[in-house]
Amino acid sequence: MPAEPPTIAAIATAPGRGAVGIVRLSGPASSHIAVQLAGSLPPPRLAALRALRAPSGPLIDQGLCLFFPAPASYTGEDMVELQAHGGPAVLRELLNACCAAGARQARPGEFTERAFLNGKLDLLQAEAVASLIESSSAQAARAAARACAGDFSQAVAGIAQQLIALRVRLEAEIDFADDTPELSADADTAKRFASLRRDLQNLLAQAFAGARLAEGVEVAILGLPNTGKSTLLNRLCGEDRAIVTPLAGTTRDVLSVDVDVDGVMFRLADTAGLRDTDDLIEQEGVRRARARALNADLIIHVISAEALQAPDPPEILAALARGQSVLRVINKIDLVDASAPTSAAVAGAEVWISALLGQGIPLLRAALLAAAGLADIGEVPFTARARHVRALEKTAQAIAEAETQFSAAAIELACEHLRLAHALLEELTGVYTTEDLLGAIFATFCIGK
Ligand SMILES: Nc1nc2c(ncn2[C@@H]2O[C@H](COP(=O)(O)OP(=O)(O)OP(=O)(O)O)[C@@H](O)[C@H]2O)c(=O)[nH]1
Ligand SMILES: [Mg+2]
Known part of the structure; x- marks a missing residue:
């Protein structure tokens, strides 16, 4: 006979204060432990009001008690839910009381792991x-x-x-x-x-x-100094997050901001402009930019429309050689004459924008989805x-x-x-x-x- 699994307990609601907080128990001793706290158990799956206290201790709270006998529960084991007022002290006391009555604190994911081990969910469902x-x-x-x-x-x-x-x-x-x-x-x-x-x-x-x-898309914004990378980050997230100045070499640290594009989370990282420099701090910034590029799912290569002839930085060539997706973004189109291609005129490989004025941004958002392999995907099935x-x-x-x-x-x-x-x-x-x-x-x- 395999040993009985220990009965586990945890606060199931998010940390902080709320109207209601839940402590739940799973395992063969759940009902025995709950009786020690609540006096008696209500019939299965029916909520009943109970005075909740530690075994022979003072009142902790009055709350609802619910009993889900095995196997018709989330974990497939006997489970009890105690619903009390959602204050951290109340819930901690309830959890302590469960442990004093014989439960042990659950590890992260342990309820779902038991559901998986008891055949309630397969692993794909559990991860979902x-x-x-x-x-x-x-x-x-x-x-x-x-x-x-x-x-x-x-x-x-x-x-x-x-x-x-x-x-x-x-x-x-x-x-x-x-x-x-x-x-x-x-x-x-x-x-x-x-x-x-x-x-x-x-x-x-x-x-x-x-x-x-589910996991988001890691994006590194790379390019020569002063091409408008930080301006672009600010434009895409709609907030003044990164420092922008007319001086080349403004950004040093990597700055990460999450941006939602049609329900997909893009984790944008603004990085230092790529160049050889004697400035120690900037050198470190460039090193960090290169490290970020290595782990990116997608690279936005920002190029100034005023300097289209500038050779691509070696970091971009290396990324292409590694097979990474690189989206070329030509910025500052407001500074070049009207004969330059507009954003709508260049399909796919390049997007023409003015990060300063906000031109071409909807197209860039669509291009981001496409470059991440999510164009025309419609509703993702799972x-x-x-x-x-x-x-x-x-x-x-x-x-x-x-x-x-x-x-x-x-x-x-x-x-x-x-x-x-x-x-x-x-x-x-x-x-x-x-x-x-x-x-x-x-x-x-x-x-x-
Ligand atoms: N006219 C115009 N100016 C822009 C545009 N985007 C950025 N700038 C200006 O270009 C300068 C540099 O912008 P940043 O966003 O700091 O450029 P960066 O690429 O982050 O620069 P580093 O951090 O130094 O690498 C600032 O003066 C911006 O206002 C644009 O679309 N049009
Ligand atoms: Mg910058």
């Missing part, structure tokens, strides 16, 4: 719970709610089914290797490979968009994480490899790669997990979730 809580736009929240409800998991299951059908078919061929495979069966298998590849590419694109929506995108990419590689082997009639090798692809998908939904992976995932949750 955190994304839903962290959502900072309505679109991100809607997509996270769909992922919580299982939309992403179902899409992965659809791919897994196709994969299983293909494995069954190919493994049967190995078993009957002496019989010559029929040509029609081969053509059918090839078709199945093609359809699997196509569906997986679609899912990958959706997961990519979902991850960008949120995802970078982990999922990586796993799906590896799955796609394994399937491509299997297809190559199949075309070369190396059926056993093809099966081996399909087996790997299948294992990768199962790791995604949590059929197979390691403690390390679970630890890393749930540690990012808040306590009480």
Whole structure:
């Protein structure tokens, strides 16, 4: 018999003061602990008013008590919710009382981890719970709610089914290797490979968009000094955040500001102008700008319309060589004559703006979405994480490899790669997990979730 899990308790509502605050318990001793605090338990799932006190202690508060017997609860275990007045002292006292009565404080994400371990949610749904809580736009929240409800998991299951059908078919061929495979069966298998590849590419694109929506896009604003990088940052966030002066070399520290573009969070980093300099402080600024460029999902390269002939800084060439997305933004168009291309005249690769006057900014916002791979994506079907995108990419590689082997009639090798692809998908939904992976995932949750 496995040992009973400890009963855990946590304050489930956000820190601070509120009208109502909730302490919840999960585990086999939940009802026993709640009886010590509340005197008696109400019938399952019915709220009742109770005087709440520490075991044989003074009154802490009067509040509502709710009992959710296993398995019909969030975690799948017995759970109790105590709803009291939402003051930090009251809730701390209630939590202490739960611990005095036999509970231990929950770790971050431990309730959801138990829900996962008890089969209430798969791993994709569990991670979506955190994304839903962290959502900072309505679109991100809607997509996270769909992922919580299982939309992403179902899409992965659809791919897994196709994969299983293909494995069954190919493994049967190995078993009957002496019989010559029929040509029609081969053509059918090839078709199945093609359809699997196509569906997986679609899912990958959706997961990519979902991850960008949930996690935001890291953007580094780079360029030569005095091109208007800080002015652009201020324009995009609508606030006077970065210092702007006519002097080249004004910005030294990296300044990060979150900007919402159609529900997607762009984390813009204004950086020091790129140049060789003897100034020690500016040198450090340039070093920081380069470091920021390395980790950016997207680089905005700001160029002055007055100095279009200036060679691109080596940092930009290096970013392009690394395969990073670079959006060229020609700024200060108000200073050049009317024959210069206007923002509308240049499609895609370059955007022409005046950060000072606000010209071309709507186009720039659209170009940011496009450069981040989110143009015309419409409503993103579900949120995802970078982990999922990586796993799906590896799955796609394994399937491509299997297809190559199949075309070369190396059926056993093809099966081996399909087996790997299948294992990768199962790791995604949590059929197979390691403690390390679970630890890393749930540690990012808040306590009480
Ligand atoms: N006319 C015009 N001036 C601009 C525009 N954008 C910025 N400027 C001016 O250009 C100068 C430099 O602007 P900043 O935003 O500080 O430039 P920067 O690229 O951040 O400069 P460093 O931090 O020194 O690298 C300031 O005097 C701005 O007012 C623009 O669109 N049009
Ligand atoms: Mg600046």
